[in-house]
Amino acid sequence: MKRSPVRKIVLTGVGWLVALIFVAPYLQMFLTSLKTEHELTKSPGTYLPGHWQWSNFVDVWKAAPIWTNMRVSLVVAAVATVVTLACAMPAAYYTARNRFRGRGAFLLLVLVTQMFAPTALVIGIFREMVALNLTDTLLALILVNAAFNLPFCIWILHGYFSSIPKELEEAAFLDGAGRIGALFRVTLPISTPGVITAVVYTFISAWNEYIVALTVTASPNRQPLTVAIPSFVTQYQAHWQYLFATSLIAIVPVVILFVFIERYLIGGLTAGSVK
Amino acid sequence: MKRDAGLRPASRPSLLRRIGRALVPLLWLGPSIVLIAVVVLWPVIEMVRTSLLKISSSGVTLGNRGSANYTDLFDEDALIPVVLRTLLWVAAIVVVTMVLSLAVGQLLNARFPGRRIVRWAVIVPWAASVLMTALIWKWMLDNYSGLVNRVLLDLHVIDKPVNWLGHPHQAMIWMMWVAVFVSLPFTSFVILAGLQSIPSDVYEAARVDGAGAFRTYFGITLPLLRPAVLIASIINVINVFNSFPIIWAMTAGGPGHATDTTTTFMYKLAFYDQHVGESAAMAVVNFVLILVMVLVYLKATRWREEVR
Numbered sequence: 001m002k003r004s005p006v007r008k009i010v011l012t013g014v015g016w017l018v019a020l021i022f023v024a025p026y027l028q029m030f031l032t033s034l035k036t037e038h039e040l041t042k043s044p045g046t047y048l049p050g051h052w053q054w055s056n057f058v059d060v061w062k063a064a065p066i067w068t069n070m071r072v073s074l075v076v077a078a079v080a081t082v083v084t085l086a087c088a089m090p091a092a093y094y095t096a097r098n099r100f101r102g103r104g105a106f107l108l109l110v111l112v113t114q115m116f117a118p119t120a121l122v123i124g125i126f127r128e129m130v131a132l133n134l135t136d137t138l139l140a141l142i143l144v145n146a147a148f149n150l151p152f153c154i155w156i157l158h159g160y161f162s163s164i165p166k167e168l169e170e171a172a173f174l175d176g177a178g179r180i181g182a183l184f185r186v187t188l189p190i191s192t193p194g195v196i197t198a199v200v201y202t203f204i205s206a207w208n209e210y211i212v213a214l215t216v217t218a219s220p221n222r223q224p225l226t227v228a229i230p231s232f233v234t235q236y237q238a239h240w241q242y243l244f245a246t247s248l249i250a251i252v253p254v255v256i257l258f259v260f261i262e263r264y265l266i267g268g269l270t271a272g273s274v275k
Numbered sequence: 276m277k278r279d280a281g282l283r284p285a286s287r288p289s290l291l292r293r294i295g296r297a298l299v300p301l302l303w304l305g306p307s308i309v310l311i312a313v314v315v316l317w318p319v320i321e322m323v324r325t326s327l328l329k330i331s332s333s334g335v336t337l338g339n340r341g342s343a344n345y346t347d348l349f350d351e352d353a354l355i356p357v358v359l360r361t362l363l364w365v366a367a368i369v370v371v372t373m374v375l376s377l378a379v380g381q382l383l384n385a386r387f388p389g390r391r392i393v394r395w396a397v398i399v400p401w402a403a404s405v406l407m408t409a410l411i412w413k414w415m416l417d418n419y420s421g422l423v424n425r426v427l428l429d430l431h432v433i434d435k436p437v438n439w440l441g442h443p444h445q446a447m448i449w450m451m452w453v454a455v456f457v458s459l460p461f462t463s464f465v466i467l468a469g470l471q472s473i474p475s476d477v478y479e480a481a482r483v484d485g486a487g488a489f490r491t492y493f494g495i496t497l498p499l500l501r502p503a504v505l506i507a508s509i510i511n512v513i514n515v516f517n518s519f520p521i522i523w524a525m526t527a528g529g530p531g532h533a534t535d536t537t538t539t540f541m542y543k544l545a546f547y548d549q550h551v552g553e554s555a556a557m558a559v560v561n562f563v564l565i566l567v568m569v570l571v572y573l574k575a576t577r578w579r580e581e582v583r
Contacts, residue, residue: 101300116562117517128318
């Protein structure tokens with residue numbers, strides 16, 4: 001490959017342009033969240049806020065119970081992630097290390113499950129939750145998020161565990177670490193990127209889940225942010241500034257989380273997808 | 276117990292041990308199997324069952340309907356356009372996403388100052404909720420105060436504000452763009468991961484052989500990216516087919532059914548029209564469609580030779 005300075009300048013220019021395109025809508029979100037409600041009704045719209053209404057970010061907490069919604073989102077995402085990992089890790093490890101009857105069937109089950117999305121099954125999920133008397137509970141949301149993220153986690157972790165040579169673990173085993181000791185001291189540390197990818201992936205998709213929460217929850221204090229946010233703009237009111245202030249409050253922590261794992265992500269995707 | 280064990284015939288413990296050994300996998304796989312069975316398979320069965328039942332608007336089962344839900348569904352005037360629109364929606368979004376992400380993946384793999392930050396920027400729509408991304412696009416496309424109209428007015432591309440989401444065709448194109456926009460980050464990163472797994476000596480060899488940039492890309496890079504492209508496009512087909520929040524937030528499938536895809540159509544049948552059985556029938560049809568598309572795709576690309 002040639003490394004001419006022109007090439008570098010063009011690449012840099014294109015790179016920053018692409019970055020701007022990806023961030024632009026969220027920049028617009030930020031600017032909108034700082035406008036007054038009056039300014040938002042102007043036509044045509046303004047580029048920058050005429051008056052930078054920073055107080056929107058304070059008032060929004062009083063305008064709607066978003067603290068409660070945020071807690072719901074957090075509890076659902078966190079517990080679902082723990083449940084998913086607790087189920088996926090042993091399954092992925094065992095299928096990566098052992099050949100046994102039913103292994104193929106299990107991996108096929110995982111693959112098929114990956115083809116089901118909550119959206120396609122929402123009627124069935126809703127009727128099941130009615131039958132189990134679980135409508136309008138956090139448990140329903142936790143179970144659904146845990147189950148539908150399980151296949152991806154098993155797949156990623158399976159790829160990771162398989163890529164670690166068995167001999168490495170056996171060496172630790174012979175050194176007297178014990179089976180479990182070898183697992184915790186050798187295999188898990190090496191597969192950290194895979195585990196982190198699985199954790200963040202599950203957390204974020206549970207944090208952003210919409211259709212099941214929309215269908216299964218009814219009372220405002222059991223609705224996650226995704227369901228609560230659209231109600232800022234209805235037929236009767238249009239608080240776009242609050243809608244986007246809340247959106248930013250929901251988005252920023254997740255973006256930061258994602259940025260932290262960016263390095264692991266590429267390794268995680270390689271092991272999970274190309275394997 | 277302990278004393279008895281010594282007196283038993285030799286075959287008994289070995290049988291027990293064999294059963295024991297057969298059960299060990301269950302110990303490791305059990306939690307996953309239970310979770311999948313209860314939360315994924317149960318709704319599948321429930322959905323198929325519901326599609327054959329007569330269900331009142333309050334959710335009470337009133338008895339069997341046989342295939343009547345399916346005949347009702349196929350009698351809907353909106354059905355054929357909705358299915359065709361869904362196929363177009365999936366095909367257009369997946370193709371555009373794959374082509375663009377091959378370019379973005381390549382860019383993210385190239386060396387230039389600030390690459391790190393560009394990678395972070397590309398991640399943002401992936402981390403953000405699709406619903407919220409759809410809402411900001413809806414606001415930017417707003418008839419009166421939207422940014423898109425403002426920019427186009429200032430550039431004199433249009434001379435009066437356009438109600439982008441009010442016209443089905445324009446609305447569909449914008450929503451497809453939003454779907455591409457939210458699919459790009461994941462797909463680009465899969466491509467990037469694929470690019471990084473290509474050993475650099477392959478490129479050395481190509482250079483020694485005097486292959487140009489064009490030939491190197493189509494002769495080496497693209498073929499070696501096949502597994503990544505395959506996986507990414509299958510995941511995209513499934514995701515895009517099942518995409519709900521974009522259309523729900525931006526047009527809710529309206530006006531009428533003019534921008535519905537099968538998922539929003541199905542949702543409206545159940546929760547607006549209260550035809551739960553018919554909606555379940557739509558869900559079953561929807562699933563068969565996904566299955567067929569994925570199988571056709573896998574067959575066409577002969578994936579077994581590539582991945583595995």
